[in-house]
Amino acid sequence: MRTHTLFACCLTLSTALASLAVQAASSILIWPINPLIEADRQKSAALWLENRGQEPVDLQVRVLAWEQDEFEDRLTPQKQVVGSPPMATLQPGKRQLVRLVTLEPPSAGTLRTYRVLVDEVLPPQPRPSQLGVQFQMRYSVPLFVVGPGAYLDDGAREAPGQGQPLAPELRYRVIEGSDGAFLYLRNLGPAPARLSQVALSRDSGKQPLAEGLLGYVLPGAQMRWPLPAGVRSGRVQARINESRQAQTLAAE
Structure with a gap:
């Protein structure tokens, strides 16, 4: 980059297994860290963003298809799930609800995997308090969407009713x-x-x-x-x- 912006390493929020919310160095709090959509029970999931800092923060929300190939994560654009709103400005101390909405649910008994990326959008002109080196943070949250007739068996929750349990092997x-x-x-x-x-x-x-x-x-x-x-x-x-x-x- 020609600017003095440093892109911070991707901060994967799901690494904090013991907490329901995670706060990064930029004072953005995001929860839950493991959103789930099961077609038999809901068509969307809630993702909350909160600004714990002292300055307004502009954020962009994207939902990308998540696959793994050659021992690497692959993220690609898709149109099956969207985040609404896709852009938000959080004032200090304020929260924003982002609704993760399924437009095309998976077929019956199957599951799709996504990553929700929340990127900070740096202002064209740094604010007075932001002069010097700036960090553009990226937050990555896993999202799983389950099709009709099934539910995610995560090893702890009780079966939510009838349906096929989906579990790893x-x-x-x-x-x-x-x-x-x-x-x-x-x-x-x-x-x-x-x-x-x-x-x-x-x-x-x-x-x-x-x-x-x-x-x-x-x-x-x-x-x-x-x-x-x-x-x-x-x-x-x-x-x-x-x-x-x-x-x-x-x-x-």
Whole structure:
């Protein structure tokens, strides 16, 4: 960029698994961090934005299709879900409700995955209090939309009634190559898996890989993460979605 603006790294709000709202350095509070739309129960979900800072903030809201390919997240434009309003100016201390609305629900018994991106829009002329280096923050919140006749089984909630439960089904393997050893996780189920408190369990004890969030594996996708030096094998244990305890995953 020709300006002195620094683009901050993407701040994924879902990393704060223990809280219902997250506040970043720019004083924007966003909640909930895991919005869900189930076609049998609602056509939209609420996302709240709050300005905890001392200056007005201009925000842009976009909903992008979220896929995973070649061990990377892929975000692409789509027209199935929209955020309303798409633009908002938050005065200090004020809140804004953004409604995430489904225009084209998924087919029966299926689930779609999205990312809601909330970008700060910097003013053309910096305000007096913003002279110097400016940070343009981006917030990324996962959004899952479930089609008719199904519900998301996150490992904790009670079944909301009749319907097919959608849950992840994970398989793991450890592969060592010239660039080190990697943990590969494949999701064979119809629902996304959010992994936290991941560890390799061996007879000699546990080797933690992630105390908090490790990442997501979307339905039908495969992701990988590097293992610490010297770690080559073990049984993988992880907390999946909202389950209260870690579970041992099945090996491929």
